[in-house]
Amino acid sequence: GDGSAAGPVLALKAVPGLAQRSLHDHVAPVAEALRWGDIDLARQTVGMIVGRDTEPLDQAGTARAAIESLAESFCDAVVAPAFWLLLLGLPGLYAYKAINTADSLIGHKEAPFRDFGWAAARTDDAANWIAARIAGVLICFVGSGGWRVMRSEARRHASPNSGWPEAAMAGVLGLRLGGPVRYDGVWHDKPWLRGGRADAGAGDVLGALAVYRRACLLLWAVVGIISWLL
Secondary structure (H helix, E strand, O other): OOHHHHHHHHHHHHHHHHHHHHHHHHHHHHHHHHHHOOHHHHHHHHOOOOOOOOOOOOHHHHHHHHHHHHHHHHHHHHHHHHHHHHHHHHHHHHHHHHHHHHHHHHOOOOOOOHHHHHHHHHHHHHHHHHHHHHHHHHHHHOOOOHHHHHHHHHHHOOOOOOHHHHHHHHHHHOEEEEOOEEEOOEEEOOOEEEOOEOOOOHHHHHHHHHHHHHHHHHHHHHHHHHHHHO
16 A cells, blocks of 8 residues: 555554454453352443343353354444445544444434434444454354354344354354343343354353454454555
8 A cells, every 4th residue: 555545544453453452351351250250240241241131141141142242343343444444444434433323322213213213223234234244254264163153043143244243153162142132121032043052151251252352363464465455
């Protein structure tokens, strides 16, 4: 590349890079609390990164919540910002962040935001469509077992996007992710992503963090090559 790319390259290092570190630093304490056997602290810690009710979660449920959030956020916070920045420069990054923020604020079906919320959620789905699949592929590349599970399970997820990195992570870890969750006191019968065993604990969260770090390194290697070619 040339000097005109300096601004986007700096943003590429800063925005997804900061999110990458922040996400890691939010998930790691969940593993620590589970390792100490402090389920209350683990629930409290995972409650900072997930929207579901944490009171009903046992050790396996808490670990799964952390791993699912890590996989989904790898797309939303790291891969998608990098993708849009590479594709459209800084305007692309800012537009993506605005869409993602709108979805997190009003991307639900309750009145009075039903119409706005529907539009925000669908726009966010479109903005993440390619990035989610890239995120899943990156996770598959850095571990074994991801491809088969991602191909068979990704479309079972309620989200058109989250299933890709989550199913890939389930396959790499040999874990069953997803399943029924409770939001605001109401249970939602979400499908299981059948990647393996049902039990999960501190070691699996640490394993997911290791996969995440490797996937981030692979992403930056690819981004570096693309930036150099541009």
